Amino acid sequence: MVKSKIIIDGDIFLYQSSFTAERDLCWDASEDYWTVYGDLNKAKSIFHEQLQRAIEIVGVNNFVICFSGKDIFRLKISDTYKANRSGKRKPVLLKPLRDHCLEKYPCRIVPHLEADDLLGLLADEGDIMVSSDKDLLTVPGMHFNPSKEEKGVVQITPHEAIYNHYIQTLVGDTADNFKGCPGIGIVKAKRNLRIAPPSEMWANMLEIFAGADLNEDYALQQARLAYILRGSDYDFKTGHISFWEPTHYNEYDRTITTA
Secondary structure, eight states: OOOEEEEEEEHHHHHHHHHTEEEEOSSSTSSOOEEEEEOOOHHHHHHHHHHHHHHHTTTTHHHHHHHOSSSTTTHHHHHTTTGTTTTTTOOOOHHHHHHHHHHHSSSETTOOOHHHHHHHHHTTTTEEEEEEGGGGGGGGGGOGGGGGGGOOEHHHHHHHHHHHHHHHHOOBBTTTBBOOSOOOOOOHHHHHSSOOOOOHHHHHHHHHHTTOOOOOOHHHHHHHHHHOOOOBBOOOOTBBBBOOOOGGGGGGGSSSOOO
């Protein structure tokens, strides 16, 4: 019997722990000179507490922590992906804390892949994905959101994942800097996206984008940016990535009854 494991989005824990362990320091009475410093031991402690809290609530001790690699592949889809983060200061402890985690815990980093892609790729049946990023709800399987721990472990069906992916495609993501369909917010997206077999839903998506004078190529770009890799989308031996196509959902081409 294969033992279930929890697969953790380490980027989120890493940033939260690093920023929380930072302090401002004034160097003179005139308050003209300031620096930011970080307490690495405190950051380590916060990270470990977050990890242990997730393990305790989920009830699974077997885990792997995923971090994002360099040169993420979505930049090949859109060179403005996450461009809004350019120039923003990263926490001073980010690298030393990650180095510590790589030595202390079972971790995975793969070039060109983001942490949430690794969660989608590594999660087998019975595994639990741990992340507070709503993007992960586009991946079917068991989920735990540390920011909403009162909800416990949540099961996302394949149909729910497809629906969530298409909603995310329409709405876009300001944090990741892709626009989706202009003029479509979450309420309007849910009102306009019909619950139907996946092939019909994609046709519905194209109608919505066309209503904003946007073509299929643009819609496909947004869908690929919103899609989290899973299953056979990535070859760990060759590094080949299969970009998302509407045909990915052919196996689920029957009426969706939940969303």
